[in-house]
Amino acid sequence: MPRSAPLLPTPLVPTALLLAGALALTACDGGVHGTPGGSGLRDPYFPKMGNGGYDVTHYALDLAYDPDANRLSGTATLTARATQDLTAFDLDLDGLDVEKVTVGGRAARWNRAGQELTVRPHDDLEEDRVFRVTVAYSGTPKTITDPDGSKEGWLETEDGAVALGEPTGSMAWFPGNHHPSDKASYDLTITVPKGLQAVSNGELTASRTSGGRTTTTWHTAEPMAGYLATLAIGDYDVHSSTTADGLPVYTAVDPAEAAASRKVLAQIPAVMKWAQDTFGPYPFSSTGAIVDRAGDAEYALETQNRPFFPGAPDTETLVHELAHQWYGDSVTPKTWRDMWLNEGFATYAEWLWDEDHGGDSAQKTFDALYDHGEDDYDDLWDFPPGKPSSAAHLSDSPVYQRGAMVLHKIRQRLGDTAFRALLRDWPTTHRHGNADTEDFTSYVEDLAPDEDFGPVWEQWLYGDGKPAQP
Template sequence: MYNRRPAAAALSLALVAALSVGCQVGEPGPAPLRPTPTTTTGAQAPPDSSPIVPTQSSAGDPYVPGNGNGGYDVRHYSLKLKIVPSDAKKSLDAVATIKAHAQREMAEFNLDLTGLDVSQVKVNGRKADFDHEGSELVVQPSATVAGGSDFTVTVAYSGTPRAVNDPILGQYGWIETPDGVAVACQPSGAHTWFPGNDHPSDKATFDLALTVPQNLTAVANGESGPASTANGLTTTKWTVEQPMATYLAMIAVGDFRVKEGVTPGGIPIMVAVDSSVRTPSIDDFYQAKAKITDEWVKLFGRYPFGSTGGVIDNAAVSFALETQSRSIYGDFDPSETIIAHELAHQWFGDSISVTRWQDIWLNEGFASYAEWIWGERMGGQSLQSRFDSLYQETPPSSWQVLTGDPGRERLFDSFAVYDRGAMTLHALRAKMGDDEFFSLLRRWAEDHRYGNATTEQFVDLAESVSGQELSSFFQAWLYEPVRPPR
């Protein structure tokens, strides 16, 4: 994620992403790193080493309380969405079919869904009772779902979705535009437009059928199929074959110019720019996306998805989000460094996703470091100069936010999560050397491809690749509320 608001604002400086639990890499390392918060008297409190524990109505992540659900693992979402932006009373009429695996016996289970009217729920083809209050859709199937079994849930729903306006994290989710809608859901706005398990620890494949007025164009993640038009409405189908976190699902509906092709490196590419957006030109946007995608393949390893690209919409928002395979941007002209940031997320945040939001530096620190690399390649500030400036000039108060556990209120802190996260990687590169460092990044992206991971797993892999003991290094850079020693 990239955000152009100042550091003090919610969602400050950059936007991302995603997560069934990934496997441990390498030999067992030191005890898991955890922050050591101070008490009000200044004495250090014991570190909290307990993992997040899902319940029926929550993934158990304190950064997004109430989001996600336990008891099952979603394998696939099939969304049929009729979107008529001009209909203020019911702009969305939809059916979601969810294929999942029960992790335990369930007489009832929860889905996340906010602000929409549910007309019917079926489980395995049979009508189910349900209660819908707030963000929780509680489903009571006619027969208990057996633990270890696969099951299918179908939800028919409609209404006019509304964006989340979080006093801490800002506006996200379903965002209306002058000619349609743009969807950008980090950290958990997917439940504003479809029911599901809205936490990155539960990734799934998707297919989407988008039906919109024929004078508008609908764009989504993944690969598109043929379009069909009937009764003034056009339907396009999109398939996401690689697992995706719910917050990375996107749609954009509007009056778009579209350009498709293949990058010089052979990766299919599709970009769309709203016709009301004058800069950049669609050709410039296309060329930047193609060029940077190919360069990141050389640096980070094979591209993880079926296509690359992006959407610039006329949404009155100042951020960009690395929605999987097709990043979405608000109504501004993104620089190549911002594009580089969002494309790096395709490896770090989208393909390999966080298991818990406290590890967001694994997304934003990595993407910010890629952004710095691209800026240097363009003739801008060198990596070392940027590192030195931030190290010397950042005030002590900014170092007090812990990069490895910034807290909900500082989840998108521009210095702690983005800059200090990138500085951590630059300092690690200096310890390891270029060959080992970039080998580490490629191993990280490959070993956890399409899965989820934690900071502890990254530390384990860094120690395995480097042959060094690095727990004290990462403790200083990620979990100490002071400037680390150089």
């Protein structure tokens, strides 16, 4: 049942709010004929995710979590720019109880309907106006079941919780514009019982313990899609170091997984060196990993800066998730239809790692997959990577394995030298941005204008069934 808040009293004189030493929000005093922002961006697979009418530039999250009660309370402050004249706008928030909403420091009306939190500012917002919306909320955060049956959102663990967001889970623990096309910087402050650690994205900038509670603050300067935000709370062995070129490495490992993880996590500097040689300059300011207990989640995830692993990863999985920092995290898809650009590149990174470290060549891996891949992936030819059959199949093997096969067919046509340049130049060109499949195919065609890539797109990227080999 939709919930709504009463109209709250507002002061007679509007308040000017200085935005981090930049633009000030001045309430409109008439003359604006705006419309509500859209509820949902009509994504091909998740049409209600994200919202129209504004662009978020920064999230400031101030949270507290009680593991015994599984209760989360917080205040989320979003800095955003109106992309049209606005009378109202929506935020994605699934569950939790909203207590108060303000826009520009003034009380705003709001109502709930499913995952939509609709906010009506005291005064309309002009196009290009920078504004702040603050939401105070609390309650028991939800675990969301994906269309494919996997669990995300807020996952309770034996000693705390972990928040995972792909594709829709972030709306279970903070309100926002939760579509990959709207990226922002983040500051997250989290308070937990003393004795537990809380690990998030970016850099740890402060930590203090008082009155039986520990508060830590994390800063993510580079733009991040909401689905890549994470928060892991529990008992962790934390280790900080640097790579040979000075990149900070921060790992947090559940003590039960410490012994099994030690050898593979020690490879992070070597994997990062190889990845930078292969994919170009690293797009973020730190790296690392979060390793929780096996069973705390059903999958690894490329959470920005430090991927999450349920149990000790093997080398191939580590390579896969670190490659995502270029392909998926820095260059983020415009819609979920473009997910093969994330998973195809990360899967092909595994093939390249083997090729560059004395294992099978990528050609041999491709041939084996083509000849008898159905033995390991019975759905391999069920649909093409460029158009998954439904949201329930976004993480199926065609997106990963056939996505990598598309890249190998491009490599065959470009040649090794040009393809290796593509691996570096594509993420550099779209660094910290968004791109879709059309952007990528056009980019490839521009690299070799005399080459016909039509058969690659028609048969391997978009074609149904098993393509015929020439």
